[in-house]
Amino acid sequence: MARKMLNDGELGQANEDGAHYDFDLFVIGAGSGGVRAARFSANFGAKVGICELPFHPISSEVIGGVGGTCVIRGCVPKKILVYGAAFGGEIEDARNYGWEVNDKVEFNWKKLLQKKTDEITRLNGIYKRLLSNAGVKLFEGEGKIVGPNEVEVIQIDGTKLSYSAKHILIATGSRAHCPDIPGKELGITSDEALSLEELPKRAIVLGGGYIAVEFASIWKGMGVTVDLLFRKELPLRGFDDEMRAVVARNLEGRGINLHPRTNLSEIIKTEDGIKAVTDHGEELVADVVLFATGRIANTKRLNLEAVGVELDRAGAIKVDDYSRTNIPSIWAVGDVTNRMNLTPVALMEGTCFAKTVFGGQSSKPDYSNVPCAVFSIPPLSVVGLTEEQALEQANGDILVFTSSFNPMKNTVSGRQEKTLMKLVVDAETDKVLGVSMCGPDAPEIMQGIAVALKCGATKAQFDSTVGIHPSAAEEFVTMRSLTRRVSKPKTSL
Secondary structure (H helix, E strand, O other): OOEOOEOOOEOOOEOOOOOEOOEEEEEEOOOHHHHHHHHHHHHOOOOEEEEEOOEOOOOOOOOEOOOHHHHHHOHHHHHHHHHHHHHHHHHHHHHHHOOOOOOOOOOOHHHHHHHHHHHHHHHHHHHHHHHHHOOOEEEEEEEEEEEOOEEEEEEOOOOEEEEEEEEEEEOOOEEEOOOOOOOHHHOEOHHHHOOOOOOOOEEEEEOOOHHHHHHHHHHHHOOOEEEEEOOOOOOOOOOOHHHHHHHHHHHHHOOOEEEOOOOEEEEEEEOOEEEEEEOOOOEEEEOEEEEOOOEEEOOOOOOHHHOOOOEOOOOOEOOOOOOEOOOOOEEEOHHHHOOOOOHHHHHHHHHHHHHHHHOOOOOOOOOOOOOEEEOOOOOEEEEEOOHHHHHHHOOOOEEEEEEEEOOHHHHHHOOOOOEEEEEEEEOOOOEEEEEEEEOOOHHHHHHHHHHHHHOOOEHHHHHOOOOOOOOOHHHHHOOOOOOEEEOOOOOOO
16 A cells, blocks of 8 residues: 655655654544544644545445534434424414414425435535635545554545554544344434435334434424333433423423333334334334434544554543543544533534644633533523532532523413523522523523623622513523522431
């Protein structure tokens, strides 16, 4: 295998350590974190190469696309479908606002699917242009580690290219994990769910995380009969328990059939569809069974064992506070490290990497007060600590302020769906430790609240802020009455 020459036949310049490299940085994986790191490193003057698998909406070990999971088969197409599904409820609500809507309103899945595909194709092109405009060299193919400073790119036609780099960054993300049960090949993951040729009439969703809850909401909003199965008492483990209960109540209120403390033991193909057998012996029949049972890091085909990059027990790459692996020249950001698996966090990690390695600014990612959202219908959004986390970490008491109300829009539409907002406050310092909201526009509101928490806002500062009226958001600055004071349980020695 011959070394590929760059820049009209010239190899890279000598580095300060005297070694010659084709690139200062080579990035494997052009998703959110990889593209950010590549662009920012190039802006700092680094010579950067990046490789990514060929584009396709549904990923596999050999296809992917510039933009990565979020842009092609994650956050972006999911949100488009959420918008589409939300119109179902909006049309129902419109009747009491004077809109004369025909009883039979039809939904065209294929039209929305094409619009979604057009948009992710457009974004794929934009990400490629962002790299090109930053001077980053893009290679289409599968990247592997050959040595501490060498990568191999296997192109679509099977041709192998070899490049040296002073630094290698792995940003290959993660992919959906399927449970090992009989008939698992009959199930689909979120990849396929975003690109189904036909909209199912009946769907079973296995999982209690945000992907499961979101797809249950999407399909139900489009008129699908949905059964949501999860192992715990409530969905969304890890979120505030009070908010989890509200989400569950809203899902049921929208007509989704919840099956708590339930798992699948087998799925079978029948003439009537796919029969799913639960661990309680219950039988459900559907047109699709969606596995939303977690994701695993994409490390299997990187050849990491060749250089001894350490992985954790789940197969994710172990890194230090600066995203560096145990091999000094190899780094990793994003879901492949299984730290906080959110697109904006991968962007933060990519930015910090570029600043640290090429910008002369030692930068650690800061994982405190990172806001996030579950795009159920209606959505849940949070920032900071849950009530349970705050109590666990507190030295003293925790003050909890809540407001549950029927949004103004619902008072006219007649929809029976309450919004819940919550503040968790340190009793001693008055500092706001966590904020949660389940209701319309929660993510849009929470982004602004996150700035306040990042600045260390106190409850008194919330209270002294003038609200916008009439709005749901103003409730966050008018919660004067304490809902409860919670003390950490005393332990007996």
